[in-house]
Amino acid sequence: MSIHLVGGGPDTTPAGAVAPFRAELPGRPRVGVALAGSPVVGRCWLPAYARVVGGDCVLLPLRPGRPFDVRGLAGLDALVVGGGRTPRYLDGLAGAAGPVGELVRAGLPYLGFSAGAMVTPVDALAGGWRQQGRAVCPEEWSEGLEELTTRPGLGLLPFPVDVHTAQAGTLGRTVAVVPADRAVAVGIDEGTCLSLPVDAADPDAGAVSGTGAVWTARGGDGGPLVSRRTAD
Structure with a gap:
């Protein structure tokens, strides 16, 4: 199984982009x-995700200050983490890295949209x-943050x-967050x-699908080097 990371929300994502998932x-x-956010807001957005993802989609609310109940993942065939303010997702998933990681490594497919992609690393860009x-x-x-900030992710x-x-001009931030030469x-x-x-x-160990590109910034002796890949 793989983890699948999407660079936007369901409103900008064609179903074909998530075909590998x-x-x-x-x-x-x-x-x-x-x-x-609140379950009311979640229920409003759930149909948009269902249109892209397919299947029977079940809402799992993430509420800052309330631990994510991983028991809600029992019996599910996949986990999707949606988009919005990344710090709110990091707050809502705080403490869940261990059990979520175990499930994903055991074969539970993971798909992250926007913030849901940003929260996947060990040190997530908030x-x-x-x-x-x-x-x-x-x-x-x-x-909502001034200086580049990283926090523990999944x-x-x-x-x-x-x-x-490409749409928001965040490539400069991606380059800036490369912490060291390699x-x-x-x-x-x-x-x-x-x-x-x-x-x-x-x-570069992963495959690209969809209509845009994946940009990789690597540390080098003269500063980060950037490469761009699109779907085959």
């Missing part, structure tokens, strides 16, 4: 969709638009993930999915 599901899947006071991306994509990948790359970070366009083995050390 859907290929891992049984014929009539029961899919848990974790959405931050947001920010400045590095040491210098702008690295547009302020409106800061997630621990499914060892490198940072950023999203809305390190790597990845940015994903809207409408695009990166499918990777769990714990993959290199984004």
Whole structure:
């Protein structure tokens, strides 16, 4: 099984972009969709995710300050984590990295949209638009944070993930978050999915599907080098 990371929300994602995820599901899947915010808001958004994901989608509300009840994953065929403010998702999933990681490594398919993609690493990029006071991306994509901020994520990948790359101009942030010479970070366009083995050390180990590109920033002697991949 793989983890599947999408660079935008369901409104910008064609169903074909998540075909690798859907290929891992049984014929009539029961899919848990974790959405931050109140259950009322979650129920409003659930149909949009169901249209892209398919199957019988079940809402799993994420509420800051309330531990995520992983018992709600019992009997599900896959886990989808939706989009929105990344810090809210990190708050809602706090403490869930261990049990979620065990399930995913045991074969539970994982699909993250936008924030749901950003929360997957060990050290997740929570947001920010400045590095040491210098702008690295547009302020409106800061997630409400000033300086680049990382927080503990789900621990499914060892490198940072950023999203809305071409559409929001966040490539500068992806480059800025590369922490050292041999390190790597990845940015994903809207409408695009990166499918990777769990714990993959290199984004290039994954396959790209959808309409956009995946951008990889690697640390080098002269500074980060950026490469771009699209679907085959």
